[in-house]
Amino acid sequence: MTPTGADEGKGFLYRLYSSRLRRQLTPETVPHHVAMMIDGNRRWARQSGYRSVADGHRAGAAKMHEFLRWCDDLGIQVVSLYLLSTDNLTKRDSQELADLIEIIAELAEELSHEPGWRVQHVGRAEILSPDLARVLRTAEERTAGNTGLHVNLAVGYGGRGEIVDAVRSIIAKHQGQGGSLEELAASLTPEQIGEHLYTGGQADPDLVIRTSGEQRLSDFLLWQSAHSEFYFVEALGPDLREVDFLRAIRDYATRDRRYGS
Template sequence: MARVWRNEGRGPLYRLYIQRLRRQMPATVPHHVAMMIDGNRRWARQLGFDSAAHGHRAGAAKMHEFLRWCDDLGIKVVSLYLLSNDNLRKRDSRELEDLIEIIAELARELSHEPDWRVQHVGRADDLPPALAEVLREVTDRTRSHTGLHVNLAVGYGGRSEIVDAVRSIIAKHDQRGGSLEELAASLTPEQIGEHLYTGGQADPDLVIRTSGEQRLSDFLLWQSAHSEFYFVEALGPDLREVDFLRAIRDFSARDRRFGQ
């Protein structure tokens, strides 16, 4: 796991350096990148804002920018962790209201990007009806798009996802009239994977987290079993393209063993 310390710089030298990094990009980039944006509230506090909403709004804008970086580089799937099940239970009600509105705005914006496919992953039943409807709408409207596939993890929890997958398998087995013994004998990791919210998608090759925190926080627990991890010190809204390109360069240099 890499821990990267952020350096300031956006002038001519920064632009030259980012051009150099772009030239150094490997021919093969990750197929699927998962992003855990963290530090939005801290960012707002450090800048003296009286509401965390300023940080969440800046973080949402950064994630839209981040997706364009991924699309430009040829990455096919990106999963964004925007709101967990724990957030829904534990966040201050006013902050949660603001965050729900910001996520809805972001989902609408992303659905208007040319050919991007936006998919909600998470428990829609746990969300406020208005947000659940926006996520359902953008998922349906972009379902046939073949460009960048964007998973929005909202009302998401990795443990809950695994529980839901197993419940789905049991329900289908019961409909066929199978016995418990037959189910136990036939259950495989591949079968569980097919019933996850991301069923049919490749697992993430690279998981990135901002703000220097080094934990999964219940994000893609099953899918990230063999993922590479990269931690950036920058708070979510401060993430720069150079940070992203360094992550891709670092990933390309790793020897992935997939548990061997």
């Protein structure tokens, strides 16, 4: 068989397996909210022989756009993507960070033109470059009335910082209403904090996926993921395949969620 025929055969088997995985899923077993931590873009660029890690970040962004279409096709309603942490803003070298900011801005612009999708920025806009903050704000405004796939873009995001911001917001609101700190301390509930998070009003993620084989949260959705299921994929971010995603959803569907009990 020629190499072309081998590639075609492999494609046929892949599609067959993908269809089989899809048939194993039902709307009742598909998660409502999936959070994705794409990791391994820099390693992918180095292993692929690229001179710049920006090529890895660009490939990772393209994969995330593809990933969102997989989610939409499967009926998932909310997806949160971890794109740029507060740590990234201080620990990445200046050129890599500049490239990454440009790539994220391009991705946000692209997603805001997807029919029916709603884009929301979660993170601290004030610590971002003015241009990136503007692009994210424009994407939010352009898609505000959409009711399709809800896409959270975690940019300038840190889970600990989010909790701090939520508590500060609660204190400011309580003081504005003339309440004392003693009254607030006596009445404060987890539900109140949840309402003041960047994702306030949204359901918490059912499933958190991370690529590249790393098994840590890296300050992502710390509060929201208290009862989430986790799935770790060995593939580097740009190499993620739809069958990897479908396997994650199938695995989630078989779990007995105990919600901390």
